Amino acid sequence: MNEHSTVSNLQGHSMMDSHQGHTDHKENIPKLQVDWTANPHTVKVDQETEIFIDIKDFSGKVIETFLAVHEKEMHLLAIKKDLSVFQHLHPQYIEKGRFHVKTTFPKAGEYKFYADFLPEGANQQLASHELVVKGLETKEEVVPDKLLKKEIDDLTIELILPKAKVDEHISLIFTLYDKNGNPITELEPYLGSAGHVVIVSEDMNEFLHVHPVDENTKGPDVEYMTSFPRSGLYKIWGQFKYKQQLYTVPFVIEVK
Known part of the structure; x- marks a missing residue:
């Protein structure tokens, strides 16, 4: 290349x-x-x-x-x-x-x-x-998540957001819990921020990179504001650092 x-x-x-x-x-x-x-x-x-x-x-x-x-x-x-x-x-x-x-x-x-x-x-x-x-390729289908809550290693991360509509400013809130279900209140800065979120449309023509409303929050809630330029499926990756470990959580949503 x-x-x-x-x-x-x-x-x-x-x-x-x-x-x-x-x-x-x-x-x-x-x-x-x-x-x-x-x-x-x-x-x-x-x-x-x-x-x-x-x-x-x-x-x-x-x-x-x-x-x-x-x-x-x-x-x-x-x-x-x-x-x-x-x-x-x-x-x-x-x-x-x-x-x-x-x-x-x-x-x-x-x-x-x-x-x-x-x-x-x-x-x-x-x-x-x-x-x-190059190599033997297998393709995965992009399917909206029915439940916006996932376990990533020893954390549980939930995404709270309203029904996403085109060109509407909405709040995305990630809530983080430890393995015992306790809210996490000691998030560590990752690249100078409480977290990073990347959002890409299914056709990869839309790319959004957003940062928290409060860059210095330590959890359990980390809020982002964004809007989606077109309808369709989007994949969201949230990245957070806790006890020196980086956690990346993916969610797929549909924007109408």
Whole structure:
């Protein structure tokens, strides 16, 4: 894989939600060029793979400086197209516009990447890319969860939300309990926040990355505000840190 893509500005539901309202005069950098390279070139299931991401402006000039958002200069989401695999990666910035990360893909099939980053002097940017992982592929059907409550390792996590409708601002509340059913009140910051939520539509054309209303809450409730731009099925991944362990909980909902 050695391919090229452009990026778009993140709108509304970005990693910058908690930073909106700043009065800095920033110029939008249009049509950034993003080159993706994989080593090895043919990516196989369960094989360690290096991903290189090179970022230039529209004229081909290297972008040199990136600002950290939630403690990282880039957040990279790797999601299998049947939504059965979710990876939240943090490529390291090397120099001269190049980022690097290593990962292993646990299932064969098509993946989509979303790279979320902030060049100095520009708006938040989102670059997407597709990659095929070779191997024997099995596809999972995306089905809405009947019960929005799951056990993840030794925690129970419940998602409370009203019936989701298109373009309506709604509250998503994650409530966390320990193995004895006691409410958790000592959540630890994960990347500078009480939790992170990524939401992707079934066709992967809609990508939302939202952060808590109260970034410093310690539980048991962590609330998010968002809206869904189109009807259909969406998968939601919530990520929380407790006793030095990261918990990722998935839910599938239908928006009408």
